[in-house]
Amino acid sequence: MDCTNVKRDHKKEMRAVQDSMDVLSGKWKISILSSICFYSKRRFSDILADIDGISNKMLSKELKELELNRLIKRTVLATQPITVQYELTEHGLSLKTIIVNLKDWGIKHRMEIIGK
Incomplete structure (x- = not known):
């Protein structure tokens, strides 16, 4: 593989990461x-209670915004x-592994830094 293809592939990968971010x-x-x-x-009030500091x-x-990006579905109940x-939508569920990995890493990181 020549350097041009490697550079093009790297650009494509970096663009994908930026899109995700x-x-x-x-x-x-x-x-x-x-x-x-x-x-x-989750109901609105449940999410609000889960997240300290959000208004x-x-x-x-x-x-x-998450609904516009098809990551969550909003349902109004009668x-x-x-x-x-x-x-989570089916598309949003594709993030579950990432979220679980972030949680696991956060637990390990907390132990590494403060031992709790």
């Missing part, structure tokens, strides 16, 4: 996806009062 970037998206992933279906407005904004549930 564009969709998942920000302070809250991975935490939101994790909340939904670990519990299957109602920011959670609403991030959920809309209850009184109305209940809204969020769950």
